[in-house]
Amino acid sequence: METAGPMDDKLRTKMIEGNSISSPCVPLGEIPSRVNVSGNLIAQWGPLPNHFNEPVLGAMLQAGEATIAIEEAEPGAFLHLHDSQQTNVIIENALPGVWRDQPRLYVDQHSNIRVREEDEPKGTRIGLLRTRANVEGVVVAIRQQNGVRLDGKPWSMLSFHLWDGEHIVEVVAFGSAISERLRSMRPGDRIRLIGAELGWRAGLIQLRIDVRKTRIEHQTPAFTTKSI
DSSP, X not given: OEEEOOOOHHHHHHHHHOOOOOTTOOOGGGSOOOEEEEEEEEEEEEEEEOTTSOEEEEEXXXXXXEXXXXXXXXTTSSTTGGGOOOSSEEEEEEEEXXXXXXXXXXXXXXXXXXXXXXXXXXXXXXXXXXXXXXXXXXXXXXXXXXXXXXXXXXXXXXXXXXXXXXXXXXXXXXXXXXXXXXXXXXXXXXXXXXXXXXXXXXXXXXXXXXXXXXXXEEEOTTSOEEEO
């Protein structure tokens, strides 16, 4: 395990100064969180390993011609996921996200699955779920971990926390998404993420770097940017 820190005077100064947000980025507090989505439950699986190699329950929801995977936000977060067998259900307070370029819904102890009444709204359409975010801020902590999965394959993850002046969010990169430029980041750097994947951990936002679709810009002291 490797960590980068601790906080120094330079980082404290940048945090006190705050951070302005410019288009197309939005404040972390404006990232959409919980949604209601309706459809038919057509499949169930698990527990199987998620991208953190944790065993979680999963299912599939079909709405018209569209389908979306549903997964526990973390092990044990929604143990009765497989108890719901009905068609025409509504999933309340689900967390929208994306994994491997496919939209996904995460459920936890604040979520609920029930039969939808005929005259009630259907909620957010699967095709309209927001699964990516554009954000910017100051890096306040960095951590890198390596290990071996249950199937014997190695894994690596780099995570850092980004602060936008009011809120903080964890950002993670897995495997090939961990570039040398990311490894060289230090607390106090200002960066911008364009097209970061939206995920969740313990009900909190977790942004993930997609090696193909997430653009990372490092803001230099002269307030120009360069892509990573």
